[in-house]
Amino acid sequence: MADKKLKVAVIGVGGISSVHIKGYLALPDQVELYALCDINPKTLKAKGEKYGITRLYDDHKKMLAELPEIDIVSVCTWNSAHAVCTIDALNAGKHVICEKPMAMNVEQAVAMKEAADRNGKLLMIGFVRRFGNDCAIAKDFIDNGKLGDIYYAKASYLRRNGAPGGWFGDIARSGGGPMIDLGVHVIDLVRYLMGRPQPVSVYGATFNKLGDFSNIKGKTGAYKSETTGEHVFNVEDLACALIRFDNGAVLNIDASFTLHTQTPVDGVELFGTKAGVRIGSELKIATEANGYLVDQNFDVKTGLDFAGLFENEIRHFVECVTKGIPCRAPAEDGVVLMKILCAVYESARTGRDVTIA
Ligand SMILES: NC(=O)c1ccc[n+]([C@@H]2O[C@H](COP(=O)([O-])OP(=O)(O)OC[C@H]3O[C@@H](n4cnc5c(N)ncnc54)[C@H](O)[C@@H]3O)[C@@H](O)[C@H]2O)c1
CATH class of the missing domain: 3.30.360.10 (Dihydrodipicolinate Reductase; domain 2)
Incomplete structure (x- = not known):
């Protein structure tokens, strides 16, 4: 078990974010749901109220700049924002799980993997199956x-x-x-x-x-x-x-x-x-x-x-970060x-x- 709780931020808090969050909430000793980000103010407010989170941001860059204590990030935006949110989070020193598909094209996917490698951080892709x-x-x-x-x-x-x-x-x-x-x-x-x-x-x-x-x-x-x-x-x-x-x-x-x-x-x-x-x-x-x-x-x-499916994925992501075990869904497979x-x-x-x- 980690000696401190990982602080997680979720970028994009629409439909699929709820199963990422459920996965984190199932690990209360290891992870703290810390901040939420969405460009849609209504969605952001509703999810903040639902989960009792007050660190709410409509801009992921601002969130990453103001909350350097964040350890891990889930990117659950629509596909066109995967690359920018993931690369910015990796460059800010966070470990990232990004939903599938990894990106819009191969160039973006390669840039995301390079950002992970350059920063020595984990980039896992949400290949939940x-x-x-x-x-x-x-x-x-x-x-x-x-x-x-x-x-x-x-x-x-x-x-x-x-x-x-x-x-x-x-x-x-x-x-x-x-x-x-x-x-x-x-x-x-x-x-x-x-x-x-x-x-x-x-x-x-x-x-x-x-x-x-x-x-x-x-x-x-x-x-x-x-x-x-x-x-x-x-x-x-x-x-x-x-x-x-x-x-x-x-x-x-x-x-x-x-x-x-x-x-x-x-x-x-x-x-x-x-x-x-x-x-x-x-x-x-x-x-x-x-x-x-x-x-x-x-x-x-x-x-x-489906019961426990996303929880298995999120638990694995957290274990990769805390225990350094090999990632079952690494960025290189996202690029392929x-x-x-x-x-x-x-x-x-x-x-x-x-x-x-
Ligand atoms: N693994 C699975 O089985 C599975 C299932 C559904 C969706 N997904 C993936 O999850 C991702 C999200 O899908 P969804 O169904 O939750 O969509 P959604 O429309 O319900 O939610 C997406 C949210 O992202 C927000 N967003 C967009 N750009 C943003 C940005 N730059 N910064 C912050 N927030 C931003 C939107 O405002 C919206 O609230 C997609 O990549 C999708 O392919 C995966």
Whole structure:
């Protein structure tokens, strides 16, 4: 346990900040929720009152200058502010966890990692799916060689009517649609489970045929941004891609906010020479035994359990800082993901295969 409590500041206190804060509040002996920052005064005031925090700032630079005692920072802004808030916090000597996607583009992501390296501080990326119960079980099987060599994977994060609203549809603040927002989770999960191979080429396509379904009657149950006001939708509504890795493996990915599908899905499948694993509402293994094709089921709950998921991520971030343990979601993996995501968009724009150096 740390001999003093870490003081945490949260920059961007909309929807997802609440699960970061919940994670910190679950560690009362190690962390003190110290300051909040948001450019939206209404949001800032409401969150200050909710958590009983009086150190409230509408400018992260001012907060960092006035509160040098801050130790760690969560960056939970919309995507276009990730780079500036993260780099300023690292330059001020703070350890940072930044939400996914790491940034808007590769240049920003590289600059963020360089700021962490230059200042000798931790920069962790919010690849929360690495902390899921389903990921842990699949990794256990993979690490024990039960799948053999993994050479192919499929990842789908398809919502039928799930545009999150707010800034998510505004390319100037999001950098893209479902590929950068949802695809990032499942691409990272596959890459993590494959042992973090490097991408070498990407062929992708994007569409904006249905928009955000603002014309559709009835509510969507999907996650919503807390940012209100005028919404635009100038990102893709569907994206798909083939990603080739340096170990020869290929990932086939699709992600949508809106799609005329009867099978919305959030799942990945990895196929190896000995077995395949499906990670979805439950985990299943397809294999062969004694000359038969066999399906293996589990006797424990294997579907992604959101209870405790973000707490696991935040606890790990705090342990990285206090105990110096290796970070499970380091900045270098954020940079790799940005290379993949940007290559999907470049390929969609040019109609060509994009090589990743
Ligand atoms: N890990 C996950 O599963 C998950 C889920 C949802 C969102 N996210 C990520 O979390 C981030 C935030 O998403 P959200 O859903 O909370 O959005 P949101 O719209 O609910 O909140 C974002 C907040 O950031 C504030 N903000 C923007 N720029 C700022 C700046 N420069 N300084 C201070 N505050 C600023 C906005 O005013 C807003 O209150 C995004 O990067 C998103 O991709 C991750």
